[in-house]
Amino acid sequence: MPLFAHGRWVEDPWRHLADDEPLGDVASVTVSLNRLLGPEGPAVLAHPGRLGVRLATEDRVESLEPFLCRLGLIVVVFANFADGRGFSTARILRRRLAWRGELRAAGRIFVDQYSFLRRCGFDSFEVPDERVASWHPDNVAIPLAYRTDSEGGVASIWRLRHNRCREPRP
Amino acid sequence: MSLFILTANRLRDGRVVFLTAHGWEESLRTAIVAATEAEQRALEALGAQSVAMCEVVDPYLVEVEVENGVPSPLHYRERIRASGPTVRPDLARRDGIPEDCRVSL
Amino acid sequence: MYRYDSYDEAFVRARVAQFRDQVRRRLAGELTEEEFRPHRLMNGLYLQLHAYMLRVAIPYGTLSSRQLRRLAEVADRWDRGYGHFTTRQNIQFNWPRLEDVPDILEALAEVGLHGIQTSGNCIRNITTDAYAGVAADEVADPRPFCELLRQWSSLHPEFSFLPRKFKIAVSASPHDRAAIRAHDIGLRLYRDDAGELAFEVLAGGGLGRTPMIAKTVREHLPARQLLPYVEAILRVYNRFGRRDHKFKSRIKILVHEIGLDAFRAAVEEEYARSLDPEDVELAALELERIEELFAPPPYEELPARDPLHERRLAEEPAFARFARTNLRPHRVPGYAIVDVSLKPVGGIPGDVTSDQMRRLADLADRFSFGELRTTHTQNLALPHVRLRDVHSLWELLEEAGLGTPNIGLVTDIVCCPGLDYCALATARSIPIARALARRFAELDAQERIGPLSIRMSGCINACGQHHIGHIGILGLEKRGEESYQITLGGRPDERTAIGRILGPGFSASEVVDAVEAVLRFYLEGRNGPQETFADFVERVGVETFREVVYAPVRAR
Numbered sequence: 001m002p003l004f005a006h007g008r009w010v011e012d013p014w015r016h017l018a019d020d021e022p023l024g025d026v027a028s029v030t031v032s033l034n035r036l037l038g039p040e041g042p043a044v045l046a047h048p049g050r051l052g053v054r055l056a057t058e059d060r061v062e063s064l065e066p067f068l069c070r071l072g073l074i075v076v077v078f079a080n081f082a083d084g085r086g087f088s089t090a091r092i093l094r095r096r097l098a099w100r101g102e103l104r105a106a107g108r109i110f111v112d113q114y115s116f117l118r119r120c121g122f123d124s125f126e127v128p129d130e131r132v133a134s135w136h137p138d139n140v141a142i143p144l145a146y147r148t149d150s151e152g153g154v155a156s157i158w159r160l161r162h163n164r165c166r167e168p169r170p
Numbered sequence: 171m172s173l174f175i176l177t178a179n180r181l182r183d184g185r186v187v188f189l190t191a192h193g194w195e196e197s198l199r200t201a202i203v204a205a206t207e208a209e210q211r212a213l214e215a216l217g218a219q220s221v222a223m224c225e226v227v228d229p230y231l232v233e234v235e236v237e238n239g240v241p242s243p244l245h246y247r248e249r250i251r252a253s254g255p256t257v258r259p260d261l262a263r264r265d266g267i268p269e270d271c272r273v274s275l
Numbered sequence: 276m277y278r279y280d281s282y283d284e285a286f287v288r289a290r291v292a293q294f295r296d297q298v299r300r301r302l303a304g305e306l307t308e309e310e311f312r313p314h315r316l317m318n319g320l321y322l323q324l325h326a327y328m329l330r331v332a333i334p335y336g337t338l339s340s341r342q343l344r345r346l347a348e349v350a351d352r353w354d355r356g357y358g359h360f361t362t363r364q365n366i367q368f369n370w371p372r373l374e375d376v377p378d379i380l381e382a383l384a385e386v387g388l389h390g391i392q393t394s395g396n397c398i399r400n401i402t403t404d405a406y407a408g409v410a411a412d413e414v415a416d417p418r419p420f421c422e423l424l425r426q427w428s429s430l431h432p433e434f435s436f437l438p439r440k441f442k443i444a445v446s447a448s449p450h451d452r453a454a455i456r457a458h459d460i461g462l463r464l465y466r467d468d469a470g471e472l473a474f475e476v477l478a479g480g481g482l483g484r485t486p487m488i489a490k491t492v493r494e495h496l497p498a499r500q501l502l503p504y505v506e507a508i509l510r511v512y513n514r515f516g517r518r519d520h521k522f523k524s525r526i527k528i529l530v531h532e533i534g535l536d537a538f539r540a541a542v543e544e545e546y547a548r549s550l551d552p553e554d555v556e557l558a559a560l561e562l563e564r565i566e567e568l569f570a571p572p573p574y575e576e577l578p579a580r581d582p583l584h585e586r587r588l589a590e591e592p593a594f595a596r597f598a599r600t601n602l603r604p605h606r607v608p609g610y611a612i613v614d615v616s617l618k619p620v621g622g623i624p625g626d627v628t629s630d631q632m633r634r635l636a637d638l639a640d641r642f643s644f645g646e647l648r649t650t651h652t653q654n655l656a657l658p659h660v661r662l663r664d665v666h667s668l669w670e671l672l673e674e675a676g677l678g679t680p681n682i683g684l685v686t687d688i689v690c691c692p693g694l695d696y697c698a699l700a701t702a703r704s705i706p707i708a709r710a711l712a713r714r715f716a717e718l719d720a721q722e723r724i725g726p727l728s729i730r731m732s733g734c735i736n737a738c739g740q741h742h743i744g745h746i747g748i749l750g751l752e753k754r755g756e757e758s759y760q761i762t763l764g765g766r767p768d769e770r771t772a773i774g775r776i777l778g779p780g781f782s783a784s785e786v787v788d789a790v791e792a793v794l795r796f797y798l799e800g801r802n803g804p805q806e807t808f809a810d811f812v813e814r815v816g817v818e819t820f821r822e823v824v825y826a827p828v829r830a831r
């Protein structure tokens with residue numbers, strides 16, 4: 001799947017394992033949350049390489065808490081365009097669980113959601129093949145937001161108004 | 171056998187249109203009437219084509235009766251849709267069906 | 276009132292530019308309708324029965340004369356010379372062309388208006404008491420909180436793809452004029468024992484297919500904690516609200532299914548864990564800034580009573596009647612709130628022509644510091660009128676066909692567009708509202724009947740809020756015909772109640788007779804005029820009405 005991160009297309013260094021695929025000796029792998037929490041969990045955690053997790057929209061992200069320091073990547077897979085649960089997942093990870101690592105959006109994501117995704121804390125995007133051609137986030141982004149979520153290069157109007165800027169004025 | 175015509179909304183302006191031999195028109199007077207299952211499918215195929223060409227949105231078949239060569243929808247919803255808001259006769263379509271869609275009060 | 280600064284302007288303009296690009300992509304075939312629909316909905320653009328419909332937000336129902344003039348221009352230039360005010364204080368245009376909508380939105384942006392989030396599964400326009408800031412019985416002006424909520428919810432990155440639409444209403448008076456208990460979140464502002472502003476937070480109200488009254492989640496929330504608490508509710512809803520079935524995805528179903536206690540526990544936990552002091556501090560600063568913008572207009576110091584006004588009341592019965600029905604007490608001595616009825620007999624409830632809009636804008640400039648309000652009963656109000664000016668204002672309103680003295684009476688009917696405009700409707704509602712208004716047009720009889728709210732919807736979605744009408748009417752389809760179901764016992768006020776179905780539906784030609792039979796029974800049976808219709812129904816019960824209504828109506 002084409003990967004978009006930090007404003008450009010990049011190679012995905014991660015292997016995303018299906019639940020029945022063996023861990024092998026791949027350097028960087030992701031597994032599903034079920035697999036991590038299931039009987040195979042200890043083996044997964046003992047895997048020598050980097051470890052990531054893929055969350056489905058309905059997964060409860062809180063259950064990742066004990067493993068966060070072991071993880072190098074968290075992928076949130078959006079089931080469809082209208083299912084906005086993944087936005088809350090990201091928000092909880094970034095704000096409440098203070099996750100600083102890579103947070104990736106995958107699944108049925110749209111370029112028009114790019115600002116929302118960035119503002120919730122996603123920093124890389126697995127873009128479905130058929131949407132790669134129309135993936136021009138700069139054309140659709142709105143550079144301003146009221147709230148204080150200034151992740152994603154979006155300036156917070158509230159910060160600007162009250163001189164709490166962390167970013168240059170537009 | 172039931173009779174059907176194909177309706178949709180025009181993409182550009184949203185107006186209600188009907189498929190005629192000359193393309194999509196705002197009046198249903200000359201709409202193509204499908205009398206068989208096969209003709210209905212053919213209408214639907216034309217509708218899908220127009221959707222793909224960004225001419226119209228949401229095409230669907232409307233059941234009609236035909237009197238003096240002019241189709242008239244059977245259901246009150248479709249009669250209102252074809253002729254305009256019943257509470258604003260000034261905005262109604264003059265070439266729509268001269269139907270009394272009014273509540274008798 | 277609130278005025279946009281350069282940031283608000285830049286924000287709305289960026290949004291218009293974004294939508295312009297989306298429309299271009301749609302017309303060029305780069306976006307399918309399925310892909311485009313969520314974008315147009317989140318900008319207030321629907322595809323209705325006859326055409327597109329554009330819904331423009333009027334945040335918390337406060338409108339300047341300049342904005343109203345611009346709405347009139349939009350109606351003339353891009354629509355068909357009129358607009359329709361809704362039960363959520365917004366305005367709708369029924370005939371815009373898709374290709375014109377970006378220009379319309381740009382014209383609106385110039386005066387600080389937009390269609391952002393007037394549709395779609397997101398946080399909708401925040402509504403409040405139409406008399407906010409001027410009502411004599413209010414605790415504090417709730418609009419700064421509404422504006423804070425507007426900003427906070429605008430293009431909210433986390434809550435733009437909720438399970439379903441989400442409506443918030445705020446009230447700051449003991450009398451609820453915002454139907455907060457019929458909203459997903461209802462907020463009641465009050466002063467606590469320490470004299471501090473606090474909110475009672477209610478959640479899980481809503482009408483539609485499964486009407487429910489909102490329940491209290493938090494009795495006492497310090498006002499400055501509003502945003503984090505509302506955010507906690509939304510987060511719980513966004514995560515755990517049902518997404519498997521459209522009819523089950525409103526927050527009311529979540530609250531109902533998991534129970535109020537479990538819901539409250541989830542919200543409180545989320546609130547406690549996610550509270551960010553920086554957010555709270557910034558919101559407090561922003562609230563202060565907004566409050567300054569809502570500073571009252573330069574009122575004159577006037578005596579509480581105006582002799583000239585009182586003499587006219589004594590001498591002119593028609594004026595006295597208008598004053599009885601359309602005047603509300605103002606918190607500033609010598610001023611009044613003047614309601615402008617958009618329910619003339621024979622008219623379409625909530626519809627205003629562009630000429631009337633311009634006249635109203637002029638009247639607002641002349642008599643009300645350039646300010647107007649939209650009410651959730653589809654009327655307008657001029658919020659700051661000197662008592663001594665009320666008579667001149669009334670004469671000018673009469674001239675414009677806007678002086679109908681029927682606020683809160685039987686012909687002040689709340690009515691959704693129904694099948695005359697709405698693609699989802701199962702029956703028409705406007706023709707019934709008109710027929711009812713004609714039947715009860717006589718003004719003395721209206722006053723004799725007293726306070727009465729008839730509310731009508733053209734389908735189960737209940738945009739006309741029929742459940743909370745004293746008399747509710749729901750248009751349905753039955754065997755290929757329009758059929759109307761009557762409910763009694765609903766209340767739209769601080770004792771919000773859902774009406775109960777009287778019995779089998781009536782045909783279009785019967786429904787007016789049925790309402791008349793209901794009212795006749797009330798007039799004959801009430802304990803004097805001080806027993807209102809709502810109280811009477813509470814006392815005698817809905818069942819009692821059955822015999823007196825069906826037999827005579829069906830006999831005709």
Ligand code: SF4
Nearest residue numbers: 691697700733734738
């Ligand atoms: S209640 Fe139904 S008919 Fe009326 S406006 Fe809402 S969706 Fe349309």
